[in-house]
């Protein structure tokens with residue numbers, strides 16, 4: 001009896017998860033991810049525990065095989081899922097680590113339903129989009145909510161309303177609102193309000209149309225976030241409120257900001273937090289600070305201030321082959337900026353194409369630091385090797401990540417006389433495969449999800465740059481690769497001066513390499529960029545940017 005009443009009072013105390021669903025209209029790429037993450041940051045400042053889900057309606061199972069030129073970087077979660085880059089925004093803004101199930105795709109939904117059908121789980125029923133697919137979508141959303149004790153889960157639906165692929169998701173989200181109740185689910189519609197130069201005015205019609213399109217699915221938005229290039233005025237907001245049938249307070253304008261981290265502050269000024277607190281009756285939740293007090297975001301405001309610092313200025317080049325779409329290096333670019341803010345410098349990130357001949361000639365000379373990011377395939381690798389050579393010869397700080405570390409090891413090997421040394425990824429028959437595939441990987445032929453993925457422990461060696469940065473014996477970092485440092489060359493490379501400062505706890509896999517007689521030469525097998533936060537910059541990035549700053553001080557006259 002006691003147990004039952006304890007259990008009932010425990011359940012009574014537990015907060016139910018509430019959902020904020022974010023849809024998009026008019027055009028894509030208007031920053032739904034940043035809008036969602038910013039709402040999350042505001043709610044976090046109320047003391048709420050906020051999680052986030054990204055729905056990608058494409059048929060791919062995950063983001064692993066997507067072309068970085070089209071979709072930007074693949075973000076890797078701690079549990080090894082290859083996901084959409086919006087999860088990176090959520091992790092950085094919310095300062096959480098999300099599980100891979102927080103990225104739902106049509107591929108995953110259908111895969112699961114078809115598996116259930118093959119197992120006979122539907123007991124002879126005809127399997128249909130409604131209810132089987134929509135039930136699966138709701139189950140996946142609830143699974144993420146239950147993975148932690150979230151008060152609020154943001155659910156961002158990729159694409160724009162009206163896309164054929166989105167329809168089952170919109171239907172599932174409509175059902176979710178009915179099942180969870182009006183007070184527990186709200187819809188935010190993000191649109192674009194264009195300015196027509198010739199007419200000299202902003203136009204609300206696209207917003208009206210996309211809201212109408214959303215309504216045709218049975219969903220009425222509770223809030224409309226209007227993206228625009230410049231601020232829109234009050235009469236225009238009133239017009240949108242009127243035609244889209246939302247209260248005036250629920251029309252939020254987010255004009256282009258100088259840094260994405262400013263968006264929560266812009267939205268806070270528009271009282272987004274208070275509106276959501278009232279709409280979802282969050283003041284009824286236990287132990288929340290729901291006072292409309294603007295000091296809540298003060299620490300975030302400080303971070304934004306440091307990110308906007310204008311001097312001293314330094315330049316770091318990202319030498320890679322996916323530079324046409326800068327989003328391909330999203331987390332690296334952000335991690336560099338977090339580190340610059342931490343140190344107090346303005347950082348210009350320059351994208352340098354590695355797929356050219358003679359990178360050594362001039363292109364790198366006005367940089368204070370070189371970062372070689374991850375990548376796949378042979379194209380552009382020789383340019384990366386040139387950049388390593390240039391950094392060694394000119395004592396410029398250089399940071400290699402994954403394929404960047406491979407490039408460092410290859411070039412170092414060539415310098416010490418292992419002529420033609422390479423990674424087996426680029427030349428299977430090279431004479432000195434200093435980077436090679438792990439035995440168990442060799443058997444795998446399929447492309448998707450077959451790498452060493454997710455978070456692994458790494459043991460650091462004392463008195464190294466890595467240890468000085470982390471100040472810890474064991475760290476955890478995320479991985480995404482097939483090829484490894486080849487232990488057969490361990491002795492030869494270390495005898496010639498390469499330091500192996502990080503390894504798997506059993507010493508088998510090499511995780512970090514360094515050169516001691518260089519200002520800053522460090523390559524890591526993992527991707528530290530995924531764990532950097534604006535308010536908690538990553539130690540390796542801080543150490544690297546600091547070295548670049550030192551370099552700039554000594555070389556400012558020479559440039």
Ligand code: GLN
Pocket residue numbers: 373374375376377401402403404425480481482483484
């Ligand atoms: N292509 C390399 C590998 O598979 C490096 C991967 C990466 O840079 N993420 O090991």
